[in-house]
Amino acid sequence: MAxxxxxxxSSPQRWVFxxxxxxxxxxxxxxxxxxxxxxxxxxxxxxxxxxxxxRQQEQALTxxxxxxxxxxxxxQLAREQYQLVNPGQSLIQVLPGNTTGNVTAQSxxxxxxxxxxxxSAPALGTVGVPRTHAGNSFFARLLRTFEFWR
Numbered sequence: 001m002a003x004x005x006x007x008x009x010s011s012p013q014r015w016v017f018x019x020x021x022x023x024x025x026x027x028x029x030x031x032x033x034x035x036x037x038x039x040x041x042x043x044x045x046x047x048x049x050x051x052x053x054x055r056q057q058e059q060a061l062t063x064x065x066x067x068x069x070x071x072x073x074x075x076q077l078a079r080e081q082y083q084l085v086n087p088g089q090s091l092i093q094v095l096p097g098n099t100t101g102n103v104t105a106q107s108x109x110x111x112x113x114x115x116x117x118x119x120s121a122p123a124l125g126t127v128g129v130p131r132t133h134a135g136n137s138f139f140a141r142l143l144r145t146f147e148f149w150r
Contacts, residue, residue, distance in 0.1 A: 068074055078084040085091050 068077060075086075083091055083093075
């Protein structure tokens with residue numbers, strides 16, 4: 001009988017320890033924000049890389065500011081990038097020639113095309129708008145005035 005009591009008392013003790021261990025593990029997982037810490041760590045890493053990038057840009061801009069500190073460098077930059085000239089000077093830009101095969105400057109630039117003679121000018125007219133010549137009455141002129149409504 002004494003052995004039966006020990007086994008009945010030891011049986012509840014056997015499940016108490018694993019239950020306490022499981023409860024402690026559940027509390028640790030629930031209350032310990034592991035995913036939050038990992039997310040914060042990744043944000044900190046990306047922020048540090050952005051800070052390093054900004055510092056490199058700052059260093060490059062500081063170097064550029066030192067080189068542009070002289071009047072000659074500022075003048076050269078103004079001429080090259082902004083096409084500015086000193087007072088009393090004039091800027092002349094020479095455009096590169098057209099080196100493609102059959103295309104000539106006259107066929108590309110409409111300014112080189114010949115002028116239209118005045119006798120052929122009425123033939124050009126407005127395309128797609130029929131002209132009515134019903135006379136020179138007031139209503140005919142009014143109708144021609146409002147042709148854009150058609």
